[in-house]
Amino acid sequence: MSSLELHHIEKSYGSYHALRGIDLTVEQGEFIVMVGPSGCGKSTLLKSIAGLEPITSGTMMINGRDVTHAQPGDRGIAMVFQSYALYPHMTVAQNMGFGLRMAKRPKTEIEEAVTKAAQILRLTDQLEKLPKQLSGGQRQRVAIGRTITRSPEVFLFDEPLSNLDAALRTQMRVEISTLHAKLGATMIYVTHDQVEAMTMASRIVVLNAGRIEQVGSPLELYRNPDNFFVAGFLGAPRMNFFAGRVVQVSTGHVTVQCPLVEPFDVAVVDNAKLAAGDSITIGARPEALGIGSDGGFPAKVHLVEHLGRETILYADAGALQTIGSDTGTGNLTVHLPDVAPFTKGDPVHLRFDPADAYLFGGDEQATLSIPKSI
Amino acid sequence: MPNFWRQHRGWIAPTLFIMPAVVLFGVVIVASSVQSLWISLHDWDGMSPMHWVGLGNYQELFRDPQFFTSLKNNCIWLVVFMLAPPLGLGIALLVNQQIRGMRLVKSLFFIPLVLASVAVGVVFTWVYTPGFGLLALVFSAFGATAPALLSDENLVTFAVVFAALWPQVAFCMVLYLAGLNSLSDDLIGAGQVDGARGLNMLFHVVLPQLTQVTFIAIAITAIGALRSFDMVSVMTQGGPFGSSSVLAYQMYEQSIFSYRFGYGAAIASVLFAIMLVFIVWYLSRIMRADDRGA
Amino acid sequence: MYPRPIAPNAKAHRALYMGLVIAILLAWLAPLCAIILTSMRAPKDIATGNLWGWPTEFGLVDNYVGVFTQTPMARFFLNSLMITIPSVLGVLILSTLAGFVLSKFKFRGSMLLFAVFVGGNFLPAQIMMIPVRDLMVRLGLYDTTYALIIFHIAFQTGFATLFMRNFIAALPNELFEAARAEGASPAQILIHVVLPLVRPALAALAILVFTFIWNDYFWAVVLTISDSVKPVTAGLANLRGQYVSAWNTISAATIIVAVPPVVMFFLMQRHFIAGLTMGAVKG
Numbered sequence: 001m002s003s004l005e006l007h008h009i010e011k012s013y014g015s016y017h018a019l020r021g022i023d024l025t026v027e028q029g030e031f032i033v034m035v036g037p038s039g040c041g042k043s044t045l046l047k048s049i050a051g052l053e054p055i056t057s058g059t060m061m062i063n064g065r066d067v068t069h070a071q072p073g074d075r076g077i078a079m080v081f082q083s084y085a086l087y088p089h090m091t092v093a094q095n096m097g098f099g100l101r102m103a104k105r106p107k108t109e110i111e112e113a114v115t116k117a118a119q120i121l122r123l124t125d126q127l128e129k130l131p132k133q134l135s136g137g138q139r140q141r142v143a144i145g146r147t148i149t150r151s152p153e154v155f156l157f158d159e160p161l162s163n164l165d166a167a168l169r170t171q172m173r174v175e176i177s178t179l180h181a182k183l184g185a186t187m188i189y190v191t192h193d194q195v196e197a198m199t200m201a202s203r204i205v206v207l208n209a210g211r212i213e214q215v216g217s218p219l220e221l222y223r224n225p226d227n228f229f230v231a232g233f234l235g236a237p238r239m240n241f242f243a244g245r246v247v248q249v250s251t252g253h254v255t256v257q258c259p260l261v262e263p264f265d266v267a268v269v270d271n272a273k274l275a276a277g278d279s280i281t282i283g284a285r286p287e288a289l290g291i292g293s294d295g296g297f298p299a300k301v302h303l304v305e306h307l308g309r310e311t312i313l314y315a316d317a318g319a320l321q322t323i324g325s326d327t328g329t330g331n332l333t334v335h336l337p338d339v340a341p342f343t344k345g346d347p348v349h350l351r352f353d354p355a356d357a358y359l360f361g362g363d364e365q366a367t368l369s370i371p372k373s374i
Numbered sequence: 375m376p377n378f379w380r381q382h383r384g385w386i387a388p389t390l391f392i393m394p395a396v397v398l399f400g401v402v403i404v405a406s407s408v409q410s411l412w413i414s415l416h417d418w419d420g421m422s423p424m425h426w427v428g429l430g431n432y433q434e435l436f437r438d439p440q441f442f443t444s445l446k447n448n449c450i451w452l453v454v455f456m457l458a459p460p461l462g463l464g465i466a467l468l469v470n471q472q473i474r475g476m477r478l479v480k481s482l483f484f485i486p487l488v489l490a491s492v493a494v495g496v497v498f499t500w501v502y503t504p505g506f507g508l509l510a511l512v513f514s515a516f517g518a519t520a521p522a523l524l525s526d527e528n529l530v531t532f533a534v535v536f537a538a539l540w541p542q543v544a545f546c547m548v549l550y551l552a553g554l555n556s557l558s559d560d561l562i563g564a565g566q567v568d569g570a571r572g573l574n575m576l577f578h579v580v581l582p583q584l585t586q587v588t589f590i591a592i593a594i595t596a597i598g599a600l601r602s603f604d605m606v607s608v609m610t611q612g613g614p615f616g617s618s619s620v621l622a623y624q625m626y627e628q629s630i631f632s633y634r635f636g637y638g639a640a641i642a643s644v645l646f647a648i649m650l651v652f653i654v655w656y657l658s659r660i661m662r663a664d665d666r667g668a
Numbered sequence: 669m670y671p672r673p674i675a676p677n678a679k680a681h682r683a684l685y686m687g688l689v690i691a692i693l694l695a696w697l698a699p700l701c702a703i704i705l706t707s708m709r710a711p712k713d714i715a716t717g718n719l720w721g722w723p724t725e726f727g728l729v730d731n732y733v734g735v736f737t738q739t740p741m742a743r744f745f746l747n748s749l750m751i752t753i754p755s756v757l758g759v760l761i762l763s764t765l766a767g768f769v770l771s772k773f774k775f776r777g778s779m780l781l782f783a784v785f786v787g788g789n790f791l792p793a794q795i796m797m798i799p800v801r802d803l804m805v806r807l808g809l810y811d812t813t814y815a816l817i818i819f820h821i822a823f824q825t826g827f828a829t830l831f832m833r834n835f836i837a838a839l840p841n842e843l844f845e846a847a848r849a850e851g852a853s854p855a856q857i858l859i860h861v862v863l864p865l866v867r868p869a870l871a872a873l874a875i876l877v878f879t880f881i882w883n884d885y886f887w888a889v890v891l892t893i894s895d896s897v898k899p900v901t902a903g904l905a906n907l908r909g910q911y912v913s914a915w916n917t918i919s920a921a922t923i924i925v926a927v928p929p930v931v932m933f934f935l936m937q938r939h940f941i942a943g944l945t946m947g948a949v950k951g
Binding site: 047050051052071072073074077078079081082083084085087088089090098099102103146150156 | 842
Binding site for chain 3: 384385387388391392394395396398399401402403404405406407409410413420465467468469470471472473475476479481482483484485486488489490491492493496497498499500501503505506507508511540545548549551552553554557559562571575576579580597600601603604607608621622625626629630635638639641642643645646649652653656657660661
């Protein structure tokens with residue numbers, strides 16, 4: 001029996017489709033992270049699971065119970081909100097016990113649950129304080145504590161760390177992961193931060209325009225993205241994309257050509273329906289580009305970011321037609337695992353090993369080839 | 375049954391919550407207003423059965439010189455009342471300083487606003503009293519004799535409007551003071567850096583930020599001018615010879631004193647039609663602002 | 669800040685400014701001062717026309733005691749309280765319920781309903797006068813305090829619902845979603861979340877509505893005739909007819925009518941201003 005099952009969830013506001021047929025099965029104890037650009041429907045989906053937003057069609061099951069039309073409080077879920085949503089007029093203890101109080105549980109049981117949750121979250125000394133007397137991190141923990149007291153079947157998190165500063169965010173990330181390991185509960189976590197997604201998830205769900213683009217473990221998605229969108233969404237700095245053309249098709253592989261690079265052969269998936277002359281998109285992670293003293297193709301350094309042990313170069317390689325780059329056409333991002341003594345305007349030779357290339361093509365920009373090196 | 379309740383409380387509870395307000399407001403305010411329009415098509419003394427006259431009451435209205443006097447007076451109210459927003463802004467600008475004691479000064483300026491209009495009417499009747507009143511005192515200080523404002527057919531309406539302006543100016547001042555306090559300091563700073571000062575600053579930087587306040591001040595003042603009843607009733611009872619009557623007062627007089635409910639309802643309907651322009655203007659803007667905010 | 673604050677060390681400038689403000693304030697309040705001064709004068713001075721000179725004797729206590737003992741003012745005052753207080757309570761309850769629903773529940777026609785509440789609030793009283801009076805006669809409530817209480821609750825609910833809706837709408841949505849996610853029913857949300865959070869709004873609304881209802885004159889004369897039910901406003905208008913030139917008595921009565929709202933205002937000034945300007949400043 002799965003912890004959570006979503007069958008063809010649709011939601012529309014008038015003619016706007018926020019969710020277009022979401023199917024997802026979550027097993028007991030998984031930590032699912034939903035990511036996607038803003039407006040992709042990830043928060044809407046989370047609120048639909050919580051029962052806070054009605055859905056237009058589809059069914060939802062939690063531990064085998066149909067909860068499609070159940071009230072939020074009857075679904076066996078608990079939720080941590082982006083703004084924490086702590087009741088300002090209640091103490092920490094009252095905030096954490098509110099759900100149980102609404103369920104008319106006996107006082108002793110509420111106290112016990114609150115005490116236990118407070119211990120787990122190191123809030124024992126704060127129980128009588130009001131939310132406004134707490135620091136950001138403490139408020140965040142109260143918001144989590146409130147979900148623990150209800151011992152729900154599924155925990156929902158709506159961008160819970162976005163209001164914290166960078167240091168606290170890293171700390172809370174670890175705490176939530178630890179908590180997940182300790183409770184072994186099913187958790188669904190929405191974020192736009194791919195570091196959170198990569199580090200916390202047992203599986204990541206990538207959403208785009210109300211659809212699931214791909215579901216898989218962080219490394220699966222990183223290594224083997226299903227399409228152009230997922231490849232571009234995960235990984236920082238972003239994958240480089242540039243336009244190419246198929247010049248020859250043989251069984252199992254094609255020959256691809258693009259400006260500045262010698263034509264090269266790549267293995268492609270079986271169902272890649274390519275013909276000579278088709279346009280395709282070539283992808284190369286910034287880590288896959290390198291610097292040489294000669295060979296490769298010439299480019300000009302546009303901006304350098306020195307990150308200590310690593311360096312990121314933004315280089316202009318005129319003739320290369322880059323796609324979806326926010327730094328302009330011809331711009332490539334190169335990630336060097338070293339200190340590199342470049343400054344703006346330096347000429348460089350960029351190396352690109354075709355063995356590291358991804359290929360995307362067709363109407364859906366599906367992945368046609370992944371690098372052999374992975 | 376408990377299950378049914380749990381499933382449907384999502385809409386049953388809010389329906390129960392809003393019902394008392396909807397029913398009471400619907401019956402007493404909305405239905406009554408609509409019913410008045412119906413009554414205006416009848417001849418009715420309030421007791422015997424209503425007698426259908428169609429548009430008879432309205433035809434009579436347009437031959438009634440008193441109606442045009444009242445209408446003209448409503449126009450005077452409307453025009454003179456438009457002094458309230460600028461005067462209110464003036465006082466707000468005057469007192470918007472953070473100096474010890476200014477809080478009390480502001481509060482004292484607000485006082486007319488919380489006075490009952492009946493009290494304001496009595497106060498100004500006393501001020502205007504020939505021979506003894508405050509106005510007479512001021513005039514005699516200059517060696518002149520104050521006119522008997524409330525018995526002069528040409529001046530009486532202005533005298534009443536002037537009295538009614540007093541609380542209205544205070545209202546506009548409250549609005550503008552709140553508006554001035556919500557101004558963005560950064561914008562004022564930017565204006566100063568750009569070299570705007572004094573009146574330039576007021577017209578090019580401050581007032582454009584206060585358009586919402588100005589709009590509300592004007593709309594509420596206009597509606598207030600058209601609704602005027604209390605002051606006329608207390609200060610002049612429409613006199614002398616109906617010369618200071620307004621539509622609201624004429625309607626009341628026709629209904630309560632002459633038992634001409636149908637005719638009164640017709641006057642009320644005309645007043646309502648005039649005010650509807652302002653109400654719709656106000657509502658459409660408020661709702662639009664609300665949509666933007668939501 | 670605009671106008672530019674006067675520098676604290678510009679002493680002369682400050683003194684000049686305060687002088688100007690006080691002069692204007694005195695002119696502004698002169699009518700009120702005149703009535704207060706008159707309310708302290710003895711009838712003898714009034715009769716002899718000594719209205720502005722030094723009083724020959726002070727009638728302050730006599731005038732106010734007189735208003736309460738020789739006129740039905742005490743009765744009017746009591747009536748006003750008996751009308752205003754239950755009306756305010758009724759308005760607070762109805763508008764909190766309606767405002768909660770209109771702000772946090774989505775349903776078809778909610779915007780229209782809201783527009784009706786707001787718009788109804790600006791209708792001229794005359795358009796509903798005849799049917800309301802007729803309704804009260806038929807209910808047997810004409811010339812009782814109930815007639816005024818029912819009408820005031822109905823009418824003020826329009827404004828008050830606008831007020832409460834806007835206030836509750838400004839409370840973060842996530843608080844309500846959190847309560848729903850924790851299984852709170854609408855009634856429980858109302859009691860445990862809405863009520864504790866709207867207390868300041870209720871205070872502001874209470875004083876505003878108190879002032880509006882206390883100061884009402886039109887409905888007092890339309891729905892009551894007996895001295896035993898009349899509120900102070902209608903009562904004052906009556907006294908004006910009876911005590912035509914006894915300005916000392918009338919002035920004292922006027923002050924008595926004016927005092928409760930003024931006191932309420934000074935006690936809860938911030939709430940009052942916040943309530944009155946709500947909507948004007950935002951947007």
